[in-house]
Amino acid sequence: MDRLSDLFFFFLLYFLLIVFHELIHGLFFKVFKKDRKVKFGFKNGFAYATSxxxxxxxxxxxxxxxTPFTFITLILLSAVSLGFIPVNLFVNMASLHAAACVGDFYWVFLLSRHPGNILVEDTEQGMTVYLDN
Known part of the structure; x- marks a missing residue:
């Protein structure tokens, strides 16, 4: 029974971490555009934040x-360094979270390929990039 409760706790913690990740996205949407609405939800089994x-x-x-990758990684590093979480939980959570950030890393990769000034429109399906001509 201990293993089952440990597994349940692990997945609950991971779910909360992903929700926190999306809340950070939402916070930074608002930091840069205070007047715009932010939507949160689940689509195809994935949590998302969009503006x-x-x-x-x-x-x-x-x-x-x-920002979510950076903040959550720093929080997890602090938690393991201060002894709040065991090393194996840190490794598992940090690894799963980094894997969940692949989409964010992909957006950054795509944006880095566009030189100069561009505008990015956030959409519920992804992003649209407008080049400055």
Whole structure:
């Protein structure tokens, strides 16, 4: 029974971590566009945050993409360093979270391929990039 409760706790913790990840995205959507609405939800089994019809500079959208990975990694590092969580939980959570960030890393990769000034529109399906001609 201990293993079953440990497994349940692990998946609950991971679910909460993903929700926290999306809340961080939402917070930074608001930091850069206070007047825009942020929507949260689940689609195809994945949590998401979006700010439809909002436009961001490339730099700001990169911040929005990378901030959850950075904050959560620092929180997990602090928790394991201070002895709040065991090393094996840190390794599992940090690894799963980094894997869950692949989409964010992919957006950053795509944006980094566009030189100069661009605008990024957040959509519920992804993003639209507008080149400055």
């Amino acid at each position: 439809p019809h909002s436009f961001y500079s490339k730099g700001k959208f990169i911040w929005i993409c990378l």
